[in-house]
Amino acid sequence: MKLLTKTLKSYLIYSSLLLLVTVPLFYFVVKRVLLHSVDKSLKTQLRDIRSNLNANISTADLQVWSRLDKDIHLEKSGTYFNDRIYTRYIKTRENDDDQVPYRQIESCISVNGQYYKLTISTSLVENEDLLASIVLVEALLLVALMSGMLWINRNISRKLWAPFYETLSKIQGYEFNKHASIDLKKTNTTEFMDLNRCLENLLNKNYDTYLVQKEFTENASHELQTPLAIFQSQLELLMQTSPLTEEQAGLINSLETNNKRLARLNRSLLLLTKIENEEYQPTEFIDISELVKKFIQSYQYYSQKKELKIMEEYNDPLMIQANKTLIEILIGNLISNAVRHNIPGGRLWIALQGGVLSIKNSGAEEGLETDKIYQRFYKKGAEKDGLGLGLAIVQRICNISHFSIQYQHPEGMHEFKINFFPVS
């Protein structure tokens, strides 16, 4: 969730709660106040009537008065009772479902020794209408207030956080091997100033470390060449000595094999460093299918020995501008893997179509771990022949040349797909 959404979400929850609570509360309070004033006026009316009643009034007068004033109703009552006040819903017309609320006060009055029940009514319709309008206006006001606040808040936040987002986008586009120092925009917010400063320090420090490490790898690899060469030459001199026993020969053989492995390892690491240093520039136009055919040819001995069935499909000719050394390593590594890790009597299927080279081979039942195959020194199971650098090199070459590479494991086959013109 975005930062902005997060703050707005809290605000939104708070304001909706406030609205939900305030509007009914307001409704009840206003209703109570209105009712109270209606009651007060009814009581005043009753008091006036009582004080105006005297002995001179006849029963006939009372009946006339009651008939004339619709809000007043009189009827004889047998006993005395205390004043009662209540709300009643009364039908305005007969056969009408529409009921109108009335506030009524019932009181007992005595005229000429006779008790009468006096009922004074007042309609609440106007009051209810008033209440509804007040609540509506109030609700609208609240909604306007809340949304206005939200809007203002969002705008302010957006402005406040702008330097943060700017920094974020700069860091997202940051590549270690490309840039020397990152240029973060100046801001007058202390927190963001601190953030930018810390980030700049961190990145610069990391970049320095990266440079040192890069240099170290390259130097170390170069420095290793000489002792490896000396060791190699001494082994060969040792081979020439006589007498040489079988045991000694075995030891020398093993030493030489391991030394060769060391030399290869060293060369591969150096190659990786060089690729990362972008020492290989895309200089030539290369015919991919020619190159693939060349490698299939050079691994013929092994593929024949394993009795591999090789299928090649070159549907579209493909010429790319790239560095020939790198492309040779790329394709060589993939094809040699496809031959090396194949099973006897297995299949190797190569297709070139629409700028995509697909190399598919049978091999181990189990698929490779997609997230690990490009890691340096990643080896599957007990495999001991490989250096574990081949695919790391392949991936670096793809990255640097802006090709996309994909590994799939369809129907027990291992497939690597290189798209030379990926849509980015």
Added chain:
Amino acid sequence: MKILIIEDQQELVKNMVRYLNTESYLCEVAPDCETARRKIESFEYDCILLDVTLPDGNGLTLLNELKKDNKTDGVIIISAKNSIYDRIEGLNLGADDYLVKPFHLSELNARISAVIRRRKFSGQKLMTLNELTIDLPGKVVFIYKKKLDLTRKEYDLLLFFVSNKNKVVSKNSIAEHLSGSDMDVFDNLDFIYTHIKNLKRKLTQAGGSDNIKSVYGMGYKFEV
């Protein structure tokens, strides 16, 4: 035949000299550019082995100077750098060959003999060794004047053995020689057995002696 080794790594030089001395080569050593310049001015060499990184300068600068004096013939560059640009630059400057460290002494020896053969015997096209006669430009081998039908790899293999005659060459060095050092993706050296077996068969069938001896599975020796 005189060889000048321009290389500052004492121990490596010592090993090279020891290996090459058994081949009737006379080796001289120059540990830096200065010494090398003096030696080249005063003597003629059949082959110069030139390291690129030297304590007092770049080997390629030295090569450039040699080129001006038209003396680049027979130069083999020995470099720790395996970059294609260095290789191309070296060869453009007139070097005959380029060898990347670490290398096999047998490979170095084979390259030196190739360079020397090309220079010294430019008129002479045939190389004879007992019953074997090798037509170098035509890449054809005869036994008692009978032509052998060898594949390209078998021919390369035979020449490699002849260059390193009476020396043990390891399987690894044969494999690298046959496949080219760039192709080191296979640890499996099986393929050299096939080539050696076929070569031996063809040599003996043509009436030649079986000179290729296996040395305890470590390598082979071409005994003359």
